[in-house]
Amino acid sequence: MSLLLRCLPLLLAMAPTPGFSRDLLLGVSEGTSGGTDHARVILKYGGLAKALGGALKADVHVVFVREFAQLEDGMKTGRLDLAMARPSDFPARGLRDYGYQYVATAKPDGQCFIVVPKGSPIKSLDQVKGQKIAMPEKVSYMSKFCAAELRHNGIDADKQAVTYVREQEAVIFYITNGFTQAGAIASYSGAARKWIKDGGQILHKSVTQPYFPMIAKKDFTKAEIAAMQKALSELSQSPDGEAVLKSIGITGFDITNEAKLRQLLNWLGCTDGGCAAAKK
Structure with a gap:
């Protein structure tokens, strides 16, 4: 052509x-x-x-x-x-x-999805308090979005053991390999679409x-x-x-x-x- x-x-x-x-x-x-x-x-x-x-x-x-x-x-x-x-x-x-x-x-x-691995003992958002969480870069919009959602539900991300990663796919990597007990991703991200397609567990969906x-x-x-x-x-x-x-x-x-x-x-x-x- x-x-x-x-x-x-x-x-x-x-x-x-x-x-x-x-x-x-x-x-x-x-x-x-x-x-x-x-x-x-x-x-x-x-x-x-x-x-x-x-x-x-x-x-x-x-x-x-x-x-x-x-x-x-x-x-x-x-x-x-x-x-x-x-x-x-x-x-x-x-x-x-x-x-x-x-x-x-x-x-x-858009929403923030709080996700946990299959078979996780964490069954509610309040049980995330004190757990290790993987989130997108701290300066990112979605990190601010998810931190706000956690804050509105009584969880201060600044007082959690949070690992901030560059890509949302890395959040999934950290969860599936046991480096963290929960993760935060954007509902409209490729990571979320793949997580859902693979049958991943969504613990909590934020307000829209x-x-x-x-x-x-x-x-x-x-x-x-x-x-x-x-x-x-x-x-x-x-x-x-x-x-x-x-x-x-x-x-x-x-x-x-x-x-x-x-x-x-x-x-x-x-x-x-x-x-x-x-x-x-």
Whole structure:
């Protein structure tokens, strides 16, 4: 296959739409997920950009935001007209600190799973207290998420024997090899999907919190926000829309999650005006 043919979908995704004179940037951050690049992200989210563009009568261009500092700066300066990002605390700060407006969150919501090995004598969350726990890096969003869930259930992670590991797959390794008695992983992670597929035991599921939120600059009108929400809500109602959702890896969009997203930082314990996640 020629280079032109391989690049044709990318070229079509970038081509201006006849009759649209307004250009908007949709910044997409997938956290620390590896194995991707700008071209793949444009193709992955090109259908979403087209749906948003149709609702706004504008050309929406996807921009891959690899670095968190770049995402923060894009919101702070308003260079990003729209942003869809994980970890979720970044869009939450976009609402709180930079005047962005809520558009939607991805379905399903995110959770922290507390997992234990098969045959574990630990049968309830309160029995985790005093046990060795494996968790993602302490600076990561999911570590903060799981620590908050434990804290809200009377367990202080800072007073536990916690081993922090770089990858969530390593959490599973520590549990299955007996290095820790419990572990904490994200419900939407590959580690969680494999754990469930292999029949792993989930001891506790946290409260749900918004996942992969989309926010918009403050200068969008209420009518434009409503138009985008309508377009996103209707994606699951058509084969083309389903293809867009499948490409992104979600089941749909929730336009009713604004209150939960706005309280997320307080729930995490980010009451100092910061609490920026350094990792996914």
